[in-house]
Amino acid sequence: MFIEINRLNKQYLDKTGKPTEVLKEINLEIDKGEFVSILGPSGCGKSTLLSIVAGLTDSTSGEVLVDGNPIKKPGKDRGMVFQQAALFPWLNVRDNVTFPLKKEMSKKEARAQAAKYLHMVQLGNYQDHYPHELSGGMQQRVAIARALSMNPEILLMDEPFGALDEQTRSRLHHQLETIWMETKKTVLFVTHSISESIKLSDRIIVMGTRPGTILADIKVNLPRPRDAHKEEMVKIEEHIMSFLKKEIDKVISEELAYEHSS
Known part of the structure; x- marks a missing residue:
């Protein structure tokens, strides 16, 4: 596994x-090359779980193993894409993608690597543009290219299309699916x-409300395509929805109870 x-x-x-429990007794196995989604109501610990796999957050107990090795910190084997693209506004698209590659390869190699993945996300003609010149969907594609440029074995994506309109999301779904089929990365x-x-x-993976359980x-x-x-x-x-309805009702009840008591 x-x-x-x-x-x-x-x-x-x-x-x-x-102490507030965020995640409770999470047990999960993922095969190499699988595309696995984590779905659940707000506050169920989805992003926390992803952050622990990324090595950005420590667990209270339990373990995460990648290829048999325990995860204690971020590593080159895991690339992260957040909801916001988090690009450097003073760098152009090419330099945003090559930024994490500076210590890994020569400038020429880094540029070639950036060009490869920017073409993959259909932004090959925008390498000299700056983030403010791009749409939200284009910025997110740059973030995906940056993560892929490190050639991680695992791509961790935390609601990467959550802030985008439905039409843009649909286009990016197609692109992400195409990239996954080409690269066979393991995606969470x-x-x-x-x-x-x-x-x-x-x-x-459907998760219940806090404390998050599967x-x-x-x-x-x-x-x-589906x-x-x-x-x-x-x-x-x-x-x-048969699993989530009760969980969503629970979240709404808790929020209403909190508002009533405050």
């Missing part, structure tokens, strides 16, 4: 020093969108 998450728990201390993808997870994933592990056995299988996608969406 390529990625193993064993009995993972995460707690934070609130302002009073009281956090999303709030059920349809997005069905469209992109081999498996969907409610279901659903395989998506549909041919790609837009031609609308009826089957609707059935999978209804199946996922």
Whole structure:
């Protein structure tokens, strides 16, 4: 098994020093080359789980193994794409992509690597542009190219299309699927969108509200591209909603109770 998450728990201390459980007994195995989405209501710990796999956040207990090696810190084997592109505004597109490559290869090699992945995300003609000259979707494609340029074995994506309009998201879904099929990277993808997870994933991990636990592990056995299988996608969406409805109701009840008490 390529990625193993064993009995993972995460707690934070609130302002009073009281521990708050964010993740509870997470157990998950992911094969090399799989595209796995993590889906669940707000506050269920999806992004925290991804951050722990990235090595950016420590777990309270449990372990994450990649190819049998425990994860304690960020590494070259894992590339991260956040919801916001987080580009350097003073650098052009090419230099944003080559920035993390400076210590890894020569300037000529880094430029060639950047050009390769910028062409892959269909931004080969925008290498001299600056972030403010690009749309939100184009900026996110630069961020994906930057992550891919490090040639990580694992691509970690934290709601990368969450801030984009539906039309742009749809185009980027197609591009990401094409890139994944070309590179066969292992992808761990956090999303709030059920349809997005069905469209992109081999498996969907459905999480319950805080403390985050795994409610279901659903395989998506549909041919790609999936837009031609609308009826089957609707059935999978209804199946996922059967798990999520109670969790979403719980979140709403907790929020209403908090508002009433404050």
